[in-house]
Structure formats: structure tokens, C-alpha cells
Amino acid sequence: MSTFAQTSAPSGLATRQEWLAILARTRLYVMVESLEPLRRAGRIGRARVLLGTLLDAHPILPIEQGELTPVETARPRGRALRRMRELVRGLGPLETLLICGTSIEAIAEWEAVLAEGYDGVIQKTWLGPTQGANTGPAVAVAAVVRS
Numbered sequence: 001m002s003t004f005a006q007t008s009a010p011s012g013l014a015t016r017q018e019w020l021a022i023l024a025r026t027r028l029y030v031m032v033e034s035l036e037p038l039r040r041a042g043r044i045g046r047a048r049v050l051l052g053t054l055l056d057a058h059p060i061l062p063i064e065q066g067e068l069t070p071v072e073t074a075r076p077r078g079r080a081l082r083r084m085r086e087l088v089r090g091l092g093p094l095e096t097l098l099i100c101g102t103s104i105e106a107i108a109e110w111e112a113v114l115a116e117g118y119d120g121v122i123q124k125t126w127l128g129p130t131q132g133a134n135t136g137p138a139v140a141v142a143a144v145v146r147s
Helices: 003-008 012-024 036-040 046-054 077-089 104-115 129-135
Strands: 026-031 058-064 072-074 094-101 123-126 140-146
Touching: 012 026, 026 077, 058 077, 072 077, 077 104, 077 140, 094 104, 104 123, 104 140
Parallel strands: 094 123
Antiparallel strands: 026 058, 026 140, 058 072, 094 140
């Protein structure tokens, strides 16, 4: 049993309830660079990929309660990152802000955009090859836990 579980409650039920409370306050936002991996996964059709590629479209996909629903599509990439920043800021005070990416450049760009007006700690991590294969290059992810 972990130290966290031992100190937080005498039974696993309280620990489970604490984790469920954290998950209820968690939001995940994903912005993909290319629509092609979504097409290969059967999420969108060829016409949408072609149109999105021509328009340099970047869909912003929040995941809440396990459901993936597109909020909007922004273009170009810089505007999409700024819009994701607005969505994150709109959640109110944050307990944790974690960003992910498939490349050093994508993570650095995403961190620079989020750091404007945010004085908290921005945690960073990599997305592995499996996630990269399914999301494409230069994906930007923000995992947010509200206070």
C-alpha cells in the first residue's frame, strides 16, 4: 500500500473516493496538428481531412467524464494554442497544470503560450510513440485539475 493511501484513510474506500473527487475536477484538452491520424483511426472522413488540411485547421478536443467532444476548430496553430489557453483559464483557479507533447518543440511552444498570465508551476511530460502514432506530430495536451 502506498504512503498516500496509508496516511489518507484507514480503508481503500476513502482513497478511492478521493481519487474520484480529483477525477471529477480534472479536464483534458487535446489539439492535433494533423487530421490524418484521426482519419486512419476512423474518427473523421477523407473530405474533412482534405478541407481541414487546406484550411490549416486544428480541432480542440476536450475530454470530460471520458467523452471526447470537439469544442471548435481554430486556425492557424498559434491561434488554436491561444484558444486552448483561454479554455484552461476559464476553468478558474488551478491545482495542477500538466502539459504533454510529442516533441521538445511542441512542448516548449505550448509552455510559452500557457506561461503568459499564469504564475503557477507548469508540469511537462512526453507522449510516447503509441500516442504519437494515434495523434500525429506536434500534438498539444493540457491536463488540468481545478482547485
